[in-house]
Amino acid sequence: MKEHRNISIADQIFEQLEKDILSGRYQRGEVLSELRLSKEMNVSRTPIREALLRLAQENILQESGRGMVVIGISNDDMLDMYDIRLHLEGEVARRAARNITEEQLSQLYELTDLQRFYINKQGNGSSEHTKNLDSQFHELLYTASGSKSYTDVLVRIHKKMTKYRIASISKQSRALQSNEEHMAICEALASHDTDRAEQAVLAHVRNAMNRMEHLEPIDG
Amino acid sequence: MKEHRNISIADQIFEQLEKDILSGRYQRGEVLSELRLSKEMNVSRTPIREALLRLAQENILQESGRGMVVIGISNDDMLDMYDIRLHLEGEVARRAARNITEEQLSQLYELTDLQRFYINKQGNGSSEHTKNLDSQFHELLYTASGSKSYTDVLVRIHKKMTKYRIASISKQSRALQSNEEHMAICEALASHDTDRAEQAVLAHVRNAMNRMEHLEPIDG
DNA sequence: AACCGTATGATTGTATACAATTGTAGCGTT
DNA sequence: AACGCTACAATTGTATACAATCATACGGTT
Numbered sequence: 001m002k003e004h005r006n007i008s009i010a011d012q013i014f015e016q017l018e019k020d021i022l023s024g025r026y027q028r029g030e031v032l033s034e035l036r037l038s039k040e041m042n043v044s045r046t047p048i049r050e051a052l053l054r055l056a057q058e059n060i061l062q063e064s065g066r067g068m069v070v071i072g073i074s075n076d077d078m079l080d081m082y083d084i085r086l087h088l089e090g091e092v093a094r095r096a097a098r099n100i101t102e103e104q105l106s107q108l109y110e111l112t113d114l115q116r117f118y119i120n121k122q123g124n125g126s127s128e129h130t131k132n133l134d135s136q137f138h139e140l141l142y143t144a145s146g147s148k149s150y151t152d153v154l155v156r157i158h159k160k161m162t163k164y165r166i167a168s169i170s171k172q173s174r175a176l177q178s179n180e181e182h183m184a185i186c187e188a189l190a191s192h193d194t195d196r197a198e199q200a201v202l203a204h205v206r207n208a209m210n211r212m213e214h215l216e217p218i219d220g
Numbered sequence: 221m222k223e224h225r226n227i228s229i230a231d232q233i234f235e236q237l238e239k240d241i242l243s244g245r246y247q248r249g250e251v252l253s254e255l256r257l258s259k260e261m262n263v264s265r266t267p268i269r270e271a272l273l274r275l276a277q278e279n280i281l282q283e284s285g286r287g288m289v290v291i292g293i294s295n296d297d298m299l300d301m302y303d304i305r306l307h308l309e310g311e312v313a314r315r316a317a318r319n320i321t322e323e324q325l326s327q328l329y330e331l332t333d334l335q336r337f338y339i340n341k342q343g344n345g346s347s348e349h350t351k352n353l354d355s356q357f358h359e360l361l362y363t364a365s366g367s368k369s370y371t372d373v374l375v376r377i378h379k380k381m382t383k384y385r386i387a388s389i390s391k392q393s394r395a396l397q398s399n400e401e402h403m404a405i406c407e408a409l410a411s412h413d414t415d416r417a418e419q420a421v422l423a424h425v426r427n428a429m430n431r432m433e434h435l436e437p438i439d440g
Numbered sequence: 441a442a443c444c445g446t447a448t449g450a451t452t453g454t455a456t457a458c459a460a461t462t463g464t465a466g467c468g469t470t
Numbered sequence: 471a472a473c474g475c476t477a478c479a480a481t482t483g484t485a486t487a488c489a490a491t492c493a494t495a496c497g498g499t500t
Contacts, residue, residue: 008452008454009453009454010453010454033480033481033482034481035480035481035482043454044454044455044456045454045455045456045482046453046455046456047453047455049483050269050270050453053273053274054273054274054277057274057277057278058277059372065462065482066463066481066482067481067482073368073369076367076368077368077369080367080368080369080370081369083369083370084308084373087311088307088308091303147296147300148293148297148300149293149297149300149301149303149304149377150300150304153373153377157369157373228482228483229483229484230483230484253450253451253452254451254452255450255451255452263484263485264484264485264486265452265485265486266483266484266485266486267483267484269452269453270483285452285492286450286452286492286493287452
């Protein structure tokens with residue numbers, strides 16, 4: 001633990017734990033002890049503790065007197081998050097159609113093209129790339145709306161969704177469909193047609209929700 | 221710093237800094253140094269650092285290479301938060317009208333009565349009480365919806381709003397009007413009429429937004 | 441005078457030491 | 471056997487020590 005790079009150990013631990021919790025590796029109700037984790041990961045308590053604090057701030061963990069208790073998210077929580085997106089992303093799309101810059105627009109197109117490339121490639125780790133590009137696309141869309149508050153809420157939600165168990169994007173056919181919807185959003189934004197942008201984004205969210213609902217729940 | 225109580229120093233510092241930032245005491249762009257704050261507050265760097273990390277997780281601070289930079293929130297951010305609430309709280313109200321328990325309902329009534337008492341009292345620190353009861357009312361309303369995701373988003377937003385500069389509730393006449401709207405929400409929920417609950421909550425948010433818009437902005 | 445290198449100070453990131461609390465197991469007493 | 475007390479183990483909260491990085495200022499050299 002001697003190297004001092006740009007990305008801190010605490011950040012890595014945060015990402016790792018967040019993924020492990022949201023993907024279901026840690027069960028709801030499980031208690032995470034700082035000392036145990038620090039031994040498991042061969043670091044001191046400090047970065048562990050910082051990661052746990054941030055996760056608690058996200059309501060992914062709950063500090064409960066003795067140790068941090070895993071809360072995680074359920075299928076119902078996921079459905080509610082889609083519901084929230086349906087209530088918010090229409091407005092975001094309208095604002096983005098009005099405010100998006102040429103540079104942001106070309107970036108969105110590029111992300112979409114690159115994502116299609118990786119989906120068709122289907123190589124090792126391409127699914128990871130695909131998910132990453134999906135996150136970047138949506139984050140940029142939110143940013144293009146020009147609203148910090150909307151972006152804050154939706155980025156938080158989207159981040160949780162992509163780490164939930166197996167992302168619905170993993171099947172190639174569904175990934176391609178999602179990618180086509182991204183392209184439709186790009187074109188709607190390029191036309192600066194607020195109604196069209198709203199419809200394109202809402203259709204995408206609705207379809208994503210349906211793609212997820214058809215996955216089997218893992219536990220009861 | 222020897223006492224070990226239930227509420228940690230780090231928590232107190234977090235609350236204090238959050239209030240100081242959102243109320244405008246720290247300017248946007250200002251850099252907060254751990255060492256400086258720890259000297260100012262006569263504690264070690266550890267609790268300061270933990271508070272800063274949590275504030276960064278809330279996007280109230282931004283960690284930018286050298287120290288934490290204050291982001292804070294602007295009037296536009298506030299308006300967007302009201303806009304988000306208008307898009308979400310109608311649905312929350314509908315769900316609460318369906319799911320609220322008798323106990324939650326009587327608690328809501330009690331909070332409303334107590335708030336009216338403090339507003340009329342107008343004693344020293346009664347404004348603090350009033351704001352606190354307002355937060356409790358809305359948090360309970362969100363919880364009554366039964367949705368963790370909705371509650372998470374809205375509690376976060378509401379918390380920020382109440383700490384923004386001077387809350388719009390500070391004038392007695394406005395506080396009384398807000399309190400009457402709370403009572404209307406209670407009665408709508410008691411009737412379990414989803415449409416009526418939605419209308420009551422949305423009217424309350426709209427009125428709160430108008431009450432805020434009429435306040436003067438402090439800086440340009 | 442200009443330029444380059446080094447030392448120094450400020451700051452964050454990590455590890456460790458210490459204090460306090462809490463739960464529990466075990467033992468003794470009745 | 472039941473109850474209570476004590477001691478210990480586990481755990482968090484805080485302070486401090488140490489390492490690494492970065493900016494800056496200062497001094498020497500050409």
